[in-house]
Amino acid sequence: MAKLVALYRMPKDTEAFDRYYYGTHVPIARLVPGLKKYDVSNGPVASPTGASDYHLVATLYFDSIADIHAGLASAEGQAAAADLANFADGGVELLMFDTHEV
Template sequence: MHKLLVLYPWPADPEHFENHYRTVHLPLASKLPGVLGARFSLSVNAGPEKSPYFAVFEADFSDAQSLESAMASEWGQKVEADVPNYATGGAVVLNYAVGPLASTADSP
């Protein structure tokens, strides 16, 4: 499995971010081809300190090629083009392969 992770630093206008994100950006992202599952949060908590991130988005793909194809698609291009419309703090985009955690039964 391959994961796309987007971390959003605090925007200049959190209310505008949330409204645009929910009504425009997430509907665009829902049309990305090949997504196995996706989730987001606008409640990023860093314990007693203020989190450096306002929001987080993650999506699962079967492999890196599926993610690359999704982002190169018409919908992927629309998703990328929309980011400056709400994310005034920018976005940190990561992608990586994920594997299962070894079970305790496998440990010596």
Template sequence: MHKLIVLYPHPADPEAFASYYEGTHLPLAAKLPGMLAWRYTLDVHAAAGDSPYFAIFEADFPDARTLGAALESPEGQAVSADVPNYAPPGTIVLDYEVKGG
């Protein structure tokens, strides 16, 4: 399995971020071809102190090739093009192969 994670720092206007993210961006992301599952939270806490992140998005793909094809697809291009409309500076996108028991 391959995972895509997006870490969003605290936005200037949390309510506007949440409204746009849930109403516009997530419906676009949900259309990524080959995606097995996705989840997100707007309620991130740190083990100690304040969390540097406001929101986290996770998506599961069967493998890196499927993720790459999804990001290059028209749906993936629409998702990427939408990011500047809401994402705060410092947003981090990670992907990795999942290993473990």
């Protein structure tokens, strides 16, 4: 299993972010080829010391890193990446990695 984690920093307008994210971005991102599962944080994103500067964390699941790269290289993946500029005004950090159970 491989994951792409999107860490969305606090936007200027959280309500506008949420409206756009769920109404527009999620439907675009769900079309990325190879995507197996997609979940997002629910409620505030905290750190061990309290509040964080993150508004939302999204985790997208794929079979492999190669599948993530292929998905992002596709027309659907390019559309999802291009859409980030339309709502993620606080910034977004994307992390990709393979996983294994321990």
